[in-house]
Amino acid sequence: MGQTFFKVGSIMMNNPQSPSIDNIKSVLHTYDKALRPQVAQCQDIRELLELVCDSCQLDDISVLEFFVNEFNIEEAKSVIKEYKKAIEELKATKLSQCLNERISYASPLECEIVTIFVDEVANKSVFNDVKRLSSAVFKDLSQHIRLNVVEDDNSFTITCSFPLILSEQLITAALNNIDVLKENKVKKLTIGYCTVYEVNDTSTPTKCGLMKQMMLSLNVQLINSTAENTTIKKEAKLLKEKAESSKNEADLLKKEAESLKKESGSLKETLDTKNKMLSAYKAESDKLEKKAGINNVIAIVH
Known part of the structure; x- marks a missing residue:
């Protein structure tokens, strides 16, 4: 996936018609609210x-595909198409062939890890079943959950990463879909420090784990909000x-215009004065010519 983003980035960096960083930020702000705090901190297209890519x-590279289409970056469309073709092949791959393979980097924080324990052997499932399960449990929020690895034991375990600020929404979605978890033979589901579901445990999520997870989530939201406000203040400044x-x-x-206006007025006065002087000179000249004409006539008569 990283190579695909690198190729698209190179195309954009070398294309003078590519959108500006502000335009891309605007699109990402609209497309994915969860990315807003981080988007504000990015300094260039590469970042x-x-x-x-990390999200x-x-x-699912729909975010990348969205703004490639949004800004009509023709050269990058073929890169997206090639990647999607490879993914379709991967989806049909037996899950047993992907075991213990690192799909993406996991968050180093336990509070940003989703763990799904499934009571079924991996060779009965394909890679796409993981996506299907995530979508069924978390609905629209599944786009924010990034698969890290599938590990095998007598059953298999799915480990994913997610943005901490979505803790409450993910826990709520999972609690609303307990039947889905049961239908898919999920033995246990943890979201961060919170055990949301466990077979033979009909209680609600443990208060301690839930409170710890929610407090961390709220703290991050507060930090992000503060950072976003700081950025907004800087932009406003x-x-x-x-x-x-x-x-x-x-x-x-305005001052230059007033100065020019004064100069124009002064020039007008000067021109008016010179015009008056010319008129007076012309009148005097005409008078002298007339007098000279009379003198000539007198001289001829004599």
């Missing part, structure tokens, strides 16, 4: 693509500085 699942700079430029232009 944005790395962020999107994508192996079999820059806009204010630009506005003040524009105002100063406008004031300067």
Whole structure:
């Protein structure tokens, strides 16, 4: 997957028609709210693509595909198509062939790990069954869950990573789909520190684990909110500085215009004075010519 993002990034970096970083940020803000705090911190297109890559699942690069289509980056469309073809082949692969293979980097934090213990042998399932189970349990939120590894024992274990700020939504979704967990022979489901479901345990999630997970999630949301507010304040400050700079430029232009107006008025006065002088000179000249004409006539008569 990383190679695909690298190729798309290279195409965008070398294409003068590619969208600006601000345009891409705007699209990502709209497309995926969970990425907003991190998007604000990205300084260039490469960092944005790395962020999107880290948030994508192996079999779902819809975010990348979305803005490739949104900005009509033709050269990158073939790269997306090639990757999707390879993924379709992977989906049909027996799960037993993917055991203990690292699909993506797992979060180093336990609070960002989903673990699903399935009471079934891996060779009865295909890779796509993992995606299907995730979608059935977490619904639309499954797009934010990134598969890390499938491990084998007498049954198999699915380990995934997720953004900590989605803890409450994921736990709620799972609790609403307990029947799905039972139908798919899930023995146990943990989301971070919270054991959401366990066979033969009809109680609600343990209060200690749930509270710990929720407190961590709320703290991260607060930190992200603070960081986002700081970024917004910085952007607002820059806009204010630009506005003040524009105002100063406008004031300067106004002063220059007033100065030009005064100069224009002064030139007009000078021209008027010269026109009057020319008129007076012409009148005097005409008078002298007339007098000279009379003198000539008198001289001829004599």
